[in-house]
Amino acid sequence: MPTAPTKQTAATVAEPTRPARRRPGRPQGGRAIADRSQLLAAAELVISTNGPDATMEAIASGAGVTKPILYRGVGDRDALVAALAELLVDRINTASSVAYRRARTPRARMRSLVAAYIEVVESNRNLYLFVTAGGSNVDRVGQAMHLADRSAVPISAELAKQRAATKQSPAVALTWSYGLIGTLQFVTLWWLRDATITADQLVDHVTELLWSGVGGTSSPRPASRKAVT
Amino acid sequence: MPTAPTKQTAATVAEPTRPARRRPGRPQGGRAIADRSQLLAAAELVISTNGPDATMEAIASGAGVTKPILYRGVGDRDALVAALAELLVDRINTASSVAYRRARTPRARMRSLVAAYIEVVESNRNLYLFVTAGGSNVDRVGQAMHLADRSAVPISAELAKQRAATKQSPAVALTWSYGLIGTLQFVTLWWLRDATITADQLVDHVTELLWSGVGGTSSPRPASRKAVT
DNA sequence: CCCTGAAAATTACCGGAGGTAACTTCGACC
C-alpha cells in the first residue's frame, strides 16, 4: 500500500557517527530486499527453527528487515498465516497428486489424500502449528475455512459426489468436506503432540474412519499396505 | 476463614447503576464474593453477552471483582477456558443422555451424540467460540485434547469398540475418538459462521459421515424421520 | 550545481491484554 507522502524535510542533521546497526533511511544499493516470496521463505525458516509461536518482530528480524517492511510485504499476521497456509496446501496437493493419480479405487484415493496430509504435516511440524494455531483469536475460524476451501474441499466434494450427490442434497458434500478437514486437523494435532502410534498406523486408522465410518463395513480394504513414504 | 456461616448469595451481577467504585481494602461485609462457581457463572454471562473475545478484565468486571480476584479464583485464561469447556461438556452429556439411552441402534446413539453436540453449541454460541478459539495460542492443542478426553472419547470409544476392537488394535478407538471430535468441532464452527443449512440437516449429514463414512453404505438409515423442512 | 520531492528504510511510539507486585483497608486476636 502506498504510504502517505511525508512532507518532512530534514531540518536537523544527525551526527555522522553510526557504527553498528544499519542506519535508517533509504539504502545505498537502491534495490530493496522486500520481495514477498523472500519474506515468506524467511518467515517459514524462522517458524520452522524457532517454533510456531514466533513473533512478527522475530520473523522480520529473521528476514533481515524490520517490521514495517514485513507488514508492507505480507500484511498483518492473519495474512501471513493465510499465505503460509496456502503454501502448505500446495505441498499437500503436490504430495498427494502422484499417489492420487495412481490409485485405482476411490478408497485408495482417499488414503493417498490422508497420507499426503499427514506426511506434509509431519515434515512441516512447526509451520503447521503456526498455521493452525497461530492466527489471531478472532479470525481463526475464517483461517481454517480458507484452508479447507483451498485444500480438500474439491477432492472431498468429488468423493462425496460419488455416492451422495444423487440421493441427497449437494450440501452434503460441503458438510462432509469440512468434516474431513476437521478430522484431519484434529487427529494430526493430537498425533503431533503425543505420537503413540506410527504415521502409517495413523493413516490407516484415519482412512478407515473417513471411508467406512464408525459403524460401517463398506469394502474390505487391502489390509494395510504400507511403504508409502 | 469467615466467622459467621452466613451463606451470602447476593446478586453479584453488574447492574446498570454505577456502583461507585469500591474502595480498596478488605470489604466491610466480611464475606468475600470470590466464589469460584460464581466467578465462572459471571464469566459465562459476560462471554455470552459480549462475545467470545472477552478480555480477562471485562470478565472480572462483569463478575463485580477485579482481575486479581478472578485470577486467584480460577487461574489464568487457559484455566478459565478449561473450566468452561468442562461446563460445556457436561451440558453436552446431559443433553445427549436421555436420547442416548432411548436409542435402540448404535447409529441412533451416534446421532443423539451429534445432535446434542450441535444443539448445545447452538444455544451456547459465544461460549463455544470462547472455548474453542479463546485460549492462548500455545496451548490450544492441549485444551482441545482435554475437551475431547472429557467429552466424546468414552462414547466414541465404546462405539468404535463395537466393530473394531477385535480385529484392530485398541489405538483405533483413540484415533477415532479424536477424529469424531475434530469433525464435530470443525463442522460446527463452519456452521456457526455461515449457516446455510438447518441444524437438522447438519445433524443428518454429520451423522451420516461419521457413521457410514464417505464411501460406505452400511445401513439404510431411516431417511430423516424428523420434519426437515 | 544545488535544491526539492519521492522512495525506502529504521526507530519510536501507541494501545491493549495478560499477569502480578505493591498498597490499602478491615477484622480479629492478644
Added chain:
DNA sequence: GGTCGAAGTTACCTCCGGTAATTTTCAGGG
C-alpha cells in the same frame, strides 16, 4: 489499643501487534 493477617483494589510491568514519525538516499528539474 496495637499488631497481624485477610481480602481487594490500584498501579505497574512485559510483551506483542501494528503504525506513525523520522531519517537517509536517489532522481530530476531550475
